[in-house]
Amino acid sequence: MNAYPPTVIKLIQEFEKMPGIGQKTAERLACYILKQPVEEAMQFAYAVRDVKKLIKTCSVCFNVSESDPCHICCGTNRDSSTICVVEQIVDLLIVEKMGEYHGLYHVLQGHISPLEGITPESLTIEKLLQRVKADHVKEVILATNLNMEGDATALYIHKQLFPLKVRITRLARGLPTGSYLEYANTAIIAEAVSGRNEMKC
Amino acid sequence: MNAYPPTVIKLIQEFEKMPGIGQKTAERLACYILKQPVEEAMQFAYAVRDVKKLIKTCSVCFNVSESDPCHICCGTNRDSSTICVVEQIVDLLIVEKMGEYHGLYHVLQGHISPLEGITPESLTIEKLLQRVKADHVKEVILATNLNMEGDATALYIHKQLFPLKVRITRLARGLPTGSYLEYANTAIIAEAVSGRNEMKC
Numbered sequence: 001m002n003a004y005p006p007t008v009i010k011l012i013q014e015f016e017k018m019p020g021i022g023q024k025t026a027e028r029l030a031c032y033i034l035k036q037p038v039e040e041a042m043q044f045a046y047a048v049r050d051v052k053k054l055i056k057t058c059s060v061c062f063n064v065s066e067s068d069p070c071h072i073c074c075g076t077n078r079d080s081s082t083i084c085v086v087e088q089i090v091d092l093l094i095v096e097k098m099g100e101y102h103g104l105y106h107v108l109q110g111h112i113s114p115l116e117g118i119t120p121e122s123l124t125i126e127k128l129l130q131r132v133k134a135d136h137v138k139e140v141i142l143a144t145n146l147n148m149e150g151d152a153t154a155l156y157i158h159k160q161l162f163p164l165k166v167r168i169t170r171l172a173r174g175l176p177t178g179s180y181l182e183y184a185n186t187a188i189i190a191e192a193v194s195g196r197n198e199m200k201c
Numbered sequence: 202m203n204a205y206p207p208t209v210i211k212l213i214q215e216f217e218k219m220p221g222i223g224q225k226t227a228e229r230l231a232c233y234i235l236k237q238p239v240e241e242a243m244q245f246a247y248a249v250r251d252v253k254k255l256i257k258t259c260s261v262c263f264n265v266s267e268s269d270p271c272h273i274c275c276g277t278n279r280d281s282s283t284i285c286v287v288e289q290i291v292d293l294l295i296v297e298k299m300g301e302y303h304g305l306y307h308v309l310q311g312h313i314s315p316l317e318g319i320t321p322e323s324l325t326i327e328k329l330l331q332r333v334k335a336d337h338v339k340e341v342i343l344a345t346n347l348n349m350e351g352d353a354t355a356l357y358i359h360k361q362l363f364p365l366k367v368r369i370t371r372l373a374r375g376l377p378t379g380s381y382l383e384y385a386n387t388a389i390i391a392e393a394v395s396g397r398n399e400m401k402c
Contacts, residue, residue: 005255005266011252014244018230020226029222032220033253034265034290035290041249041250044218045246045250047208047212048212048234048243048245050212051231052242052243052246055206055208055235066207066208090228092204093204093205
């Protein structure tokens with residue numbers, strides 16, 4: 001690393017902190033910034049600054065937006081009787097991109113994980129319960145990840161919501177469209193078999 | 202992309218411009234910036250700004266540095282009779298990291314490529330010739346890439362340097378250490394055979 005001037009070393013270290021960016025990629029990205037015209041590099045720096053300056057967390061659903069409540073919570077064409085519960089913002093964006101869901105969201109800001117010290121209290125579950133109680137919600141879709149932490153979180157929320165007599169659903173489990181049985185593991189196959197549906201022509 | 206607020210879309214687009222960063226990775230990196238504490242994200246933005254503000258191009262060898270001439274050209278423990286010619290800054294850094302080369306460098310800022318409209322005049326070859334003429338250089342190591350453009354560039358520079366009666370060398374060609382013949386292509390094997398050396402025990 002001694003070959004780099006200190007400012008470049010600093011930039012490489014900043015890139016290395018990012019998820020999925022190793023030392024080689026960080027160096028390549030820093031060299032890209034070095035080669036870029038000043039205006040373009042500064043546009044990038046400003047984009048980072050603007051995101052931190054202008055983006056707020058929605059006080060209703062914990063989505064990110066330039067306004068509070070966010071553009072989804074304020075949307076006049078959204079079905080406010082359905083809430084889709086996701087672990088993090090990136091999950092919300094993926095569901096939203098699908099374009100077929102028109103309800104509201106609730107971002108938990110993580111999943112229950114006692115090993116990592118993440119308790120239900122450190123998530124936004126209490127706020128979700130308040131919303132369901134106050135806002136005439138008819139259905140809560142638990143769209144947490146389909147792994148151990150996601151399932152545990154969904155189970156916990158289900159237990160809390162159950163007395164409120166609201167419809168509680170979970171994302172469908174099975175084999176993803178386009179997949180081959182050959183490459184699926186037995187746990188996935190077992191779930192796909194036990195959850196099998198009547199075939200309609 | 203409509204699910205993202207405009208400032209986040211802008212940041213994703215900035216990340217997408219970088220080499221090797223596709224849409225998915227750009228979104229992941231933007232979400233990482235979203236999640237980061239303000240101070241840390243701003244440190245990253247400042248690192249980009251500082252690189253563009255403080256880093257200069259060395260007027261002697263075209264390396265990047267916080268001073269001009271650069272820290273290598275000014276280094277008192279460098280052998281100024283040898284110049285290693287590389288295509289770009291990242292190549293200089295790789296040679297420098299090896300730690301066994303103590304001469305000076307010359308960054309060409311590209312390679313000759315008529316198809317891309319890159320002529321010898323758009324590189325820093327003229328400046329290299331001036332350095333060799335003026336600075337009592339004994340050896341020029343042509344460390345351009347070992348592909349068609351790199352070879353063509355090395356050949357052109359060799360032709361220009363030849364009348365100056367300086368030693369002109371090229372990086373060794375062959376099979377890389379740790380490689381298997383099984384996975385090398387015939388062109389590489391042919392070069393390794395034709396360039397074979399006496400084995401010393």
